[in-house]
Amino acid sequence: MLTKNQKVELVKTLTEKIKAAKSAIFLDYKGLKVKDLTELKKNLRKSGVEYVVVRKTLLDLAFKDAGIKDVDVKSMEGQIALSLSNEDEVAGAKIIDVFSKTNENVKMLGGVLGTEIMDAKQAKALAKVPSKEELLAKLVGTLNAPVSGFVNVLAGNLRGLVQVLKTVSEKK
Secondary structure, eight states: OOOHHHHHHHHHHHHHHHHHOSEEEEEEOTTOOHHHHHHHHHHHHHTTEEEEOOOHHHHHHHHHHTTOOSOOGGGSOSOEEEEEESSOTTHHHHHHHHHHHHOTTOEEEEEEETTEEEEHHHHHHHHHSOOHHHHHHHHHHHHHHHHHHHHHHHHHHHHHHHHHHHHHHHHO
């Protein structure tokens, strides 16, 4: 059992983590085996996502202290855990969504993106959004397409010239 001072420190630490996070996803992990939970934590950690389990009351206080007042963790059913993503907004949602497909004991309950509250449906939709790296790669490909097309057009003219010169030299 934590003392009051320990709880205050825990709420303070959690508040700072929530403020620093780009997104937070709530999940119910009731009935999850330890082996599966360890695998989920490992997958989250690889992507820079922190997994936190705290009492609902303390989690509620931390969100209120972070300035996100509309979150009602106490009304959520089951054992609540929180994934905090500091680097990529969609990483936590993606990992939890993929994991929940193979393990029915994990359920996404909602989340917070910046300061906007999401329900479970919105959190699952967030999981479908491409990551920042994927979007940047698509942008680079889009920007590169006209340039490579232009290069191919120029190369085509040169190829044509080379073919004409080759044909002329073969006739002589």
